[in-house]
Amino acid sequence: MKEVILSRLMQNTGEFIPGEMLGAGLNVSRTAVWKCVRKLKNEGYVIMSSSRKGYRLVSTPDLLNVCEISNYLNTDYIGRQIKHFDIIDSTNSAARKSAEEGCPEGTVVTAESQTSGRGRLGRQWSSPGKLGIWMSVVLKPLITPEEVRVITLAASVAVVAGIKNTTGIKTGIKWPNDIILDNRKVCGILTEMNSEIERVNFLILGIGLNVNQEQGDFPPELHNKAISLKMHAQRRGMAEAGFKRSMIAAGILSELEINYKKVKAGDTDDIIAGWKLHSVTLGKKVGLIAKNIEYRGVATDITRGGKLVISCNDGITREIVSGEVSVKGIMEDPEADMNDN
Ligand code: BTN
Numbered sequence: 001m002k003e004v005i006l007s008r009l010m011q012n013t014g015e016f017i018p019g020e021m022l023g024a025g026l027n028v029s030r031t032a033v034w035k036c037v038r039k040l041k042n043e044g045y046v047i048m049s050s051s052r053k054g055y056r057l058v059s060t061p062d063l064l065n066v067c068e069i070s071n072y073l074n075t076d077y078i079g080r081q082i083k084h085f086d087i088i089d090s091t092n093s094a095a096r097k098s099a100e101e102g103c104p105e106g107t108v109v110t111a112e113s114q115t116s117g118r119g120r121l122g123r124q125w126s127s128p129g130k131l132g133i134w135m136s137v138v139l140k141p142l143i144t145p146e147e148v149r150v151i152t153l154a155a156s157v158a159v160v161a162g163i164k165n166t167t168g169i170k171t172g173i174k175w176p177n178d179i180i181l182d183n184r185k186v187c188g189i190l191t192e193m194n195s196e197i198e199r200v201n202f203l204i205l206g207i208g209l210n211v212n213q214e215q216g217d218f219p220p221e222l223h224n225k226a227i228s229l230k231m232h233a234q235r236r237g238m239a240e241a242g243f244k245r246s247m248i249a250a251g252i253l254s255e256l257e258i259n260y261k262k263v264k265a266g267d268t269d270d271i272i273a274g275w276k277l278h279s280v281t282l283g284k285k286v287g288l289i290a291k292n293i294e295y296r297g298v299a300t301d302i303t304r305g306g307k308l309v310i311s312c313n314d315g316i317t318r319e320i321v322s323g324e325v326s327v328k329g330i331m332e333d334p335e336a337d338m339n340d341n
Contacts (some may be wrong), residue, residue, distance in 0.1 A: 002039060005036050006040060007067055008021075014057070017055055045059075066082040069250045073250040076108070087115065090117055091114065092192055099204065118190060126226075133211055134207075136204050136205065141260075143199075149176070152177050152189060155191070156179060158255035158259045159171075159277065162251035162253075162254065162279045163209075166248045171186060172280035174331075175320075182235075188205040286326060288325050295314070308320040
């Protein structure tokens with residue numbers, strides 16, 4: 001009911017709507033409408049009330065709820081169902097639960113903050129309240145587990161395009177799917193799957209984008225490694241007040257659906273071309289630890305299946321499927337040594 005009332009107010013922003021009209025067809029009393037408006041006000045919506053004229057929406061808070069995101073969304077099915085939490089352990093865990101319960105493909109879980117946000121390779125993901133976009137998308141592609149990598153690459157290309165379209169900010173991609181801004185990480189993608197050997201049952205695509213944090217909002221160990229869109233913009237004397245997260249989230253989801261449809265249609269060449277266009281890895285000196293052995297070399301290409309090709313300093317060319325690759329100059333510890341040894 002709250003969503004219906006809010007969307008009616010949003011469709012008529014700036015105008016008074018009588019209480020009976022707000023509740024029309026919902027079979028609720030005027031008191032129930034009033035209670036609902038009070039709830040919305042508590043969430044940060046500024047709504048004027050007049051006993052004669054009804055209710056008028058004056059301004060909306062920056063929340064990642066269904067009404068705010070839908071306002072900007074341009075998709076057929078991704079984000080058409082959104083489960084929004086004020087606080088949750090991890091949106092990936094909640095999305096997994098929804099998928100197990102049979103939610104439709106494209107269901108999105110968003111949260112204003114996460115208490116146990118997860119990153120890749122068992123790391124934690126800092127997810128402070130209302131400062132970033134913490135969201136997970138449920139996908140059900142008819143593919144094998146090996147083909148999942150391309151969907152993750154498609155997601156990183158979508159994030160870059162979504163950020164560019166909504167903020168004008170250009171970001172890059174560090175293999176496999178870290179989104180980089182000013183040589184620091186602005187966004188990470190965690191893909192988790194439920195699969196059999198030959199078939200994926202569902203995928204959870206978790207996206208964590210730092211939007212409105214200041215340097216002090218990050219834990220000290222991330223100060224040299226992480227950045228938000230706002231920090232970048234402030235350095236350039238713009239966006240002092242921060243960015244509208246719901247608009248960026250919708251922009252990313254819209255681009256994600258475009259790329260996901262391409263993957264489903266078998267058009268992976270376009271995704272790989274997009275990834276290469278925004279890559280900050282190719283042509284760079286890289287380091288990699290695999291099975292406790294450290295390799296160094298130059299990243300030369302990415303395969304159609306999304307593997308990173310490294311021409312290693314020992315003369316062997318290797319194709320990397322997973323792991324962490326360090327790239328010279330990006331998110332580097334100032335003490336790190338990336339010599340050619
Ligand atoms: C990475 O390590 O680069 C991936 C970080 C992914 C973080 C996002 S935030 C939303 C979703 N929920 C999680 O617990 N993790 C992902």
